[in-house]
Amino acid sequence: MKLPDGWRKERLSNISIIQTGIAKNQNNIENSIELPYLRVANVQEGFFDLNEIKTIRIPHEKIKRYKLISGDVLLTEGGDFDKLGRGAVWYEQIKDCVHQNHIFVVRPNNKHIISEFLSAQTGSTYGKKYFISCSKQSTNLASINSTQLKAFPVILPPLPEQKAIADLLSTWDETIEITERLIQAKEKQFKGNTQKLIDLRCTEWTHIKPKNMFDLITEKNHPNEELLSVTQDQGVIPRDMLKGRVMSPDGTTASYKHIKPGDFVISLRSFQGGIEYSKYQGIISPAYTVLRPKIKMDTDFYQIFFKTYIFIEKYLNLAVIGIRDGKQISIPDFLSIKIPLPPLEEQKRIAETLSVTQQEIDILKQLAEKYKTQKRGLMQKMLTGEWRVMSDVVKSYEENTKHQSAPEKWHSVGAEFNAHCE
Template structure:
């Protein structure tokens, strides 16, 4: 086992599997959900397990056998760590504090129950959230845009274990520092929410509905041309006429992100049909409901680019300034107007071209369009500066948190006392007890009757922090829960 960072000599390193009972959660069985005889219990999913906190405002329920509910029931002090999702979600988690009675966890969330108080749960969670992130990225696997880490692998996570007295000082010091940062973060987050609401209010009020009497109200189809992008096909991602194209992942509100462009084979006549011209407005055809119809204007970058059928294109007619059209569509998105025209399939909202064409489109005189756009643009530029400052403050807070944790696990946050007793003896006893318990289990007896190699287990060699020279063999292996 290789330590992940340099710690004081009095600290001990161990694997997560040595200091905690680590198990996976319940897998949802569709057949059992219709069985009223099974108890209905709350269970935590990846969305509930955030970095540094648990979000229990919306907790799902699941029907499971009583034995499963009892076996997986969370206890105060359990550390919950995400098994899968986006790569940056691996190992993300926090400590369970009995927020909900009789709660269990799903199979994409690991539960680590620390043995005999050898490590404070918050120290484990803080370490996994920040200091061990590079380890999770290295040891996770990636399939079909989802990352995951196995139960056997996460048990091998190297974890630093300070002396018990020092742990209490570390937790107290970190909580004191974090409490001040939490107050600052609360103020920053409140400012961000208020700014977001202010921008929404400005955009909605810029295009009043009902409109002033001297404005004309038409439909989207009457004031411009609407097209759906080209369908994608796996066979078209190689060919003699490769061209870049934009998709939902590239189109944000009033911004096109070209950092992740994909290419497709476009015969010349097909490319001309779907090639973007400067001033075209792209809107998300399919997305989560709050982002449906999210619009951005194509301003000529990148050159010679097309779009796919996850996007709608609006090309303004002569009586509409494209910038005014963009403002109208931003107004509709924030006012929830597009949601009135959607259909939802598998949690994805869709805005069809035919229904989009029928959405109302207010038209002031051209000169008034430009005046309103200029006024709103100037206001949003000023608010954008404020938004940048808020983002910088949030980033600085995150940097401070990481610095505090780095100092804590380097032994620089609280004074070191050479006389403090290492946890090495306690860890040795825990490992010996688990080895003895495993030897007494029927499952172990069955294994040893088939082969004698399992009995030849390497003893744990506990060494001071920083003295490991190789990979330590994990002693104990637990089966993943079979549901």
């Protein structure tokens, strides 16, 4: 990548302090204090979800080591691919807050880089490509360590241009955050309606064993069918929709299982997120268990039910077994537990009611993803120097040492970018 004159690259460790967080299972309780701490769930892409903040006991002598300060850039070490290098800038929204060991804190040297510009860069296509390229990967999972993070090659324009670019991108951040909060509100509404219509009614319904409701499907040798992936957030989807989040299978796919629309899938992580649903026909890894309904049922109802808290905790938990590498679902145990089977018409009514809110959530998520895509595209243009901030705008940042709101001229830049996206 050829950089514009005056721009340079620098290792992240040369322009910042990088630290890991406190381990949750520490037993040092003497001379300690209970403080709020951030978990991976709190650190989203470009903002923090602070609706649920947990606390942890920490020795007094370690407070300074783990305490967050305004301007820290927080990055998650991994998990699902979308959590890899996900992060935002901390502005001390919570006083005396510390962070979990699965979150990296980058404390930039503001003589070289501003926090907002660094956060935007790590969240850009450029940043994501780097993290994915050096991450440790397994099926649908990836993680980075502090050594890899320290080696991140930061692109450094002059400080005034960094500030100008960061202010422009903040417009998208604000819009994304508003949309994400709308999603959270709708999901809270959906959860409340689910509890009312399903959780509180479960004991009233007939219960039967899954083996009487589903057939286990083990059809193989369909190598020409589309390759599908099983995800907790989107269900069963074509693998190419994951945009590089997973690796292609090695060798033949002859042993992969055939799956059809309306089938359900028990995954290696179903004990956490429930059973997934497929709207697609294709093939999936033989590690998954495919369930095909063999009685009349409303699959929309069970698509919702199999993701509810009461199903995962009350029913599915009975089939969870511990193995050497963690937990998984025992298929024989699952087939033998009893789960609710409401009357078919009641299944349909409940599904129709809940589907309205679910559709609203899906539309908002699509909108949020559109904004994120626009921001990533804009960042890619600005980061490489393909698009440059107008010289008079940069000059205004040189003349003002204090952070200011984005100049009016950003409206023309935003309009130009949107025209490219259409």
